[in-house]
Amino acid sequence: MSPLDASSAPRFPFRRSEPLQPPAEYAAARATQPIVPVTLWNGRRAWLVTRYEDLRSIVTDERFSGAFAHPDFPSVTEARVVVDKQERAFVGMDNPRHDHYRRMFTKEFSTRRMMALRPRMEAIANRLVDDLVAQPRPADLVEHLAVPFPSLVMCDLVGSPYEDHAFIIRCAAGRHGLLQTPADAEQKARELADYFMRLIRRKEAEPGDDMVTRIIDEHVRPGNLSREDFAEIGAMILRAGHDTTTNMIGLGTLILLHHPEQAAAVRDRPEVVAGAVEELLRYISPVQFAPRRVALEDVAIGDVVIRKGDGVFALNPAANRDPAAFADPDRFDVHRDASHHVAFGFGIHQCLGQILARVELQVVFPLLLRRLPTLHVSAREGEIRFKDDMQIYGVHNLPVAW
Amino acid sequence: MSEARRFTVHVDVERCIGAGHCVMRAPKIFDQREDGIVILLDPHPPLDQLAAAEKAADLCPSQVITIDAAP
Numbered sequence: 001m002s003p004l005d006a007s008s009a010p011r012f013p014f015r016r017s018e019p020l021q022p023p024a025e026y027a028a029a030r031a032t033q034p035i036v037p038v039t040l041w042n043g044r045r046a047w048l049v050t051r052y053e054d055l056r057s058i059v060t061d062e063r064f065s066g067a068f069a070h071p072d073f074p075s076v077t078e079a080r081v082v083v084d085k086q087e088r089a090f091v092g093m094d095n096p097r098h099d100h101y102r103r104m105f106t107k108e109f110s111t112r113r114m115m116a117l118r119p120r121m122e123a124i125a126n127r128l129v130d131d132l133v134a135q136p137r138p139a140d141l142v143e144h145l146a147v148p149f150p151s152l153v154m155c156d157l158v159g160s161p162y163e164d165h166a167f168i169i170r171c172a173a174g175r176h177g178l179l180q181t182p183a184d185a186e187q188k189a190r191e192l193a194d195y196f197m198r199l200i201r202r203k204e205a206e207p208g209d210d211m212v213t214r215i216i217d218e219h220v221r222p223g224n225l226s227r228e229d230f231a232e233i234g235a236m237i238l239r240a241g242h243d244t245t246t247n248m249i250g251l252g253t254l255i256l257l258h259h260p261e262q263a264a265a266v267r268d269r270p271e272v273v274a275g276a277v278e279e280l281l282r283y284i285s286p287v288q289f290a291p292r293r294v295a296l297e298d299v300a301i302g303d304v305v306i307r308k309g310d311g312v313f314a315l316n317p318a319a320n321r322d323p324a325a326f327a328d329p330d331r332f333d334v335h336r337d338a339s340h341h342v343a344f345g346f347g348i349h350q351c352l353g354q355i356l357a358r359v360e361l362q363v364v365f366p367l368l369l370r371r372l373p374t375l376h377v378s379a380r381e382g383e384i385r386f387k388d389d390m391q392i393y394g395v396h397n398l399p400v401a402w
Numbered sequence: 403m404s405e406a407r408r409f410t411v412h413v414d415v416e417r418c419i420g421a422g423h424c425v426m427r428a429p430k431i432f433d434q435r436e437d438g439i440v441i442l443l444d445p446h447p448p449l450d451q452l453a454a455a456e457k458a459a460d461l462c463p464s465q466v467i468t469i470d471a472a473p
Contacts, residue, residue, distance in 0.1 A: 099417070103438075106419065106438030110422065110436075110437075111426065111438075112434070339461065340460060340461060345463070347464065347465075348463065350463035
């Protein structure tokens with residue numbers, strides 16, 4: 001394999017030619033040159049990893065760092081570099097610091113606690129569908145369900161007032177866009193951490209039955225966690241909890257409506273639902289430019305040598321379409337076992353909120369399809385706007401009728 | 403099925419991140435502490451649990467579960 005500064009490296013990210021499929025370059029690379037060099041916005045080169053097994057081995061290999069602040073850490077935009085450099089939450093740390101901080105939060109997102117939220121989630125989803133059916137048709141499913149549902153669940157869990165959710169979503173978009181300026185991204189990151197700091201102080205004065213109050217009692221008061229570090233971690237949790245599930249609901253509904261027999265199975269057969277959610281996660285893989293790493297030393301993988309300081313995008317949307325891991329990978333099939341997908345990443349940084357996301361999606365899809373059995377997309381050609389301008393993929397709008 | 407037909411499960415608790423895949427896949431073998439960290443309920447499960455244990459080991463994001471076919 002040629003060195004990484006081979007002049008052929010195409011510009012990354014690529015554009016999608018089909019909105020519901022990953023860029024065609026991923027499959028082409030996987031078949032011929034599965035670890036392939038690309039050129040980033042700043043002219044720097046990085047490697048794309050397109051095979052499932054390579055992704056899993058790289059993100060569990062400590063010769064690769066996940067430290068966002070590393071000077072050679074790869075990024076898809078200049079704005080993202082600016083916020084990566086200031087990342088103080090464990091999402092951007094290597095071990096042993098990562099585990100030290102993450103373990104303070106695992107209880108908040110445990111399977112047991114998330115399962116216990118189910119009835120509350122069902123009540124929220126039912127109320128939102130009530131609001132949706134009160135709208136003139138067609139109505140935007142993103143505005144009336146995909147955005148408010150995870151926001152309301154998250155506000156409940158964290159203890160933030162729901163009227164703040166539009167502000168939180170703006171801050172998340174400022175981080176996750178592909179087009180914003182570095183100054184804007186930096187300001188949005190700062191505003192959200194400042195917001196969370198005010199929330200911490202409010203909960204110190206007026207405790208509630210929520211995550212912020214519990215973390216204060218268990219970790220801030222005993223001196224294990226500074227308020228500043230908690231504010232950064234809290235901002236990360238708010239961003240992640242609002243933006244990702246929203247995109248899964250919007251795009252997931254669109255895909256289910258494209259496959260009416262499978263949608264009927266999700267609606268009528270409770271035993272299909274969990275597997276269908278895994279398949280939607282695999283098929284959509286919304287966090288499309290992750291996981292990222294930087295090599296801490298030269299590493300040989302197959303006939304490629306990734307040099308010390310090289311950036312790596314281990315692309316979960318590519319790995320999740322690897323035929324070596326998923327038979328006939330471009331076919332959407334809610335009846336397959338897709339549970340080994342890597343849409344939440346893999347290794348120590350695998351999504352902290354993945355059980356929350358799964359339970360939310362397991363609640364929302366069958367409920368929506370049961371409540372509105374005639375639900376269908378009601379959009380003019382080109383009316384649905386796909387998120388080609390965002391790092392987290394999805395739809396900006398989804399006009400539906402019933 | 404004789405009592406002897408069992409296999410062995412190890413977990414590295416120090417490296418567990420509490421993702422919970424093991425509990426979902428093999429609840430007879432694994433549980434979680436209140437903070438999410440793994441509890442090994444049965445280090446020598448019967449062989450009919452082997453497939454579930456192997457799936458749990460495969461899904462574990464921090465790769466802290468090892469399966470030994472020997473009892």
